[in-house]
Amino acid sequence: MDTLIKLQDIAVNMHLEPAEEVQTSPAVAPCGQVLQRERQPQKELGIFHAAAGGHTVPILKTMLTTACERNCFYCPFRAGRNSYRRTTVKPEEMAKVTADMARAGLIRGLFLSSGIIGGGVKTQDRLIKTVEILRQQYGFRGYIHLKIMPGADQAQVERAAQLADRLSINLEAPNDRRLHLLAPMKQFGEELVRPLQWVQQLRASQTPAHTWNGKWPSTVTQFVVGAVGESDVEILSTSEHLYRHERLTRTYFSAFSPIEDTPLENVAAASPLREHRLYQASFLFRDYGFTLEEMPFDDSGYLPLDEDPKLAWAKLNLFETPVEINQASRDELLRVPGIGPKSAHAILTARRKGTLRDLRDLQQIGVRTGRLENYVTLAGARPRRLTQSRLNFSL
C-alpha cells in the first residue's frame, strides 16, 4: 500500500493520541510536489500545527503501527478491537515519507508513536531505527518527538535521548491502583515512571555531547482524566512530583472520551472544563511556585469547576491581606490573579524607576488589570477602577 494512504488510515485516530501543544485540528495537507508524484488523495495525513521549540510548526503525528498486543481499556488501538483495521509502516518507509514531506515544505517535525508488537523492546527498536534513518541518512534536522514504549530498556531510552528533541511516555493514570483499572498490562513504576527517571538521570549526570543537536530532550507525559474515578488531587500530586523530581516540561491531561468496542465504551465522557482546570493548576506548580497543599480542593479532592484555581486561592488568601504591588517579591506578585511571569518582570523593572500608583500605571507596562484589583494595593491604597484613575506614573 502507498505510504501516504497508510498515513491517512493512521491519522483517523491520531487526535486521540495526545502529544505536543497541538493548537489546531488536523490540517488537510496542501498538494505539494511529492504528493503529486505519489498521487496523494486530498485527505488528512495527520499533520498538526504544534508549539515546538518556541514556534508553531506543522508536524506529522503518526504511528509505525496501529496494531497492538496490549489491551488498554480506553484505547482505539487495543488488541481484540476487531472493528478496527490495522495499518503498519516500516521504519524505512516512515523515514522516507517524513523526509519527503519535509522537503516539500509540508512539515517541520515528526511525532512518532506506535502500538506494541513483539514487546516493548522490539517496538522501541523500530522507532529508534526510523529516527536514526531520518537523522543520519536523510539529514533531517527538524523537530522529533519520540514515544518511549512501556518495556523499553535503559540503553534504548539513552539512544532515543540522543536523537529526539522530546521524549514522552504516558502514565495515563496517577498511580498503580488507577492504572490497573485503565491499562491492566502496564506497570506503573517499572514501565512508565522509570524511563522518565532514566532521562532525568542522563540530563543531570552527563553532558549532551553525543546528541544530534548538543541538547538533551525535554520530557512530557499524559493522563487520561475521568475514566476510573481518580480525583484531581491524585492526578496533581503525581504531576507536581514529576515537575519537581523528573523535571518534566509539561504534564498533559486528556478528558476521557469513550470509544466504541472498548471496555469503557459506556463510561460517560469527562468534562473538558475539568481538563482545563487541571492544566491551570499544573501551571501554577510549574511556573508560579504554588504547592499542592495550596490548591483549593474540595473535600473529595476536586478543584472547583466554576473558577480558576488561582482566583479561588486569591479569594481565600488575598482579599483581606492584599499584595502591595510596589513592595511584593516576584513570588508574591505571581500569586495575584492576572499577574504572570511577564507581568511580574515588568512590575519589578518599572518599580526601579518610580512608584506604581494606579491601574493605568500597570496597564502602561503591559499588565492586564481586569482580575487583580481586589487583591492588590498600589502605594498603600486599594486601586480605583480604571475609569476613575488618573495617569500619574512618574518615571
Ligand code: SF4
Ligand atoms: S499499549 Fe498503547 S497502543 Fe497499545 S493498547 Fe495500550 S495505549 Fe493503546
